Amino acid sequence: MSESSRVCVQVQSYYVESQSSPDEERYVFAYTVTIRNLGRTPVQLLTRYWRITNGNGRETEVQGEGVVGVQPHIEAGNEYQYTSGAIIETPMGTMEGYYDMVDAQGNALRIDIPVFRLAVPTLIH
Secondary structure (H helix, E strand, C coil): CCCHHHEEEEEEEEECHHHCEHHHCEEEEEEEEEEEECCCCCEEEEEEEEEEEECCCCEEEEEEECECCECCEECCCCEEEEEEEEEECCCEEEEEEEEEEEECCCCEEEEEEEEEEEECHHHCC
């Protein structure tokens, strides 16, 4: 198993209707990320990078240290889960990105986060 395939990322997104204002082109989405360490050694998440694309193709990039204010250590065989959010101007969009991590030996790992959809449920056909 290659180094980067030892970490698996899954994302579930949700439309937050109570915080959205379609009349003001404000669509709020929450997403829950589960990061599983399938390897034999601990890893630490250092930074994140997201590319958020709205339904008109406008991209926003977000990068920074950690996730939700922490740089979690994930032990071998364990997982880390967190929920965050994004606001876009259209009822549909996508997010993708990567995490930069380091393993116990100090080796850098870039873990891709596959594209996932942000969509108001009534628009999904």
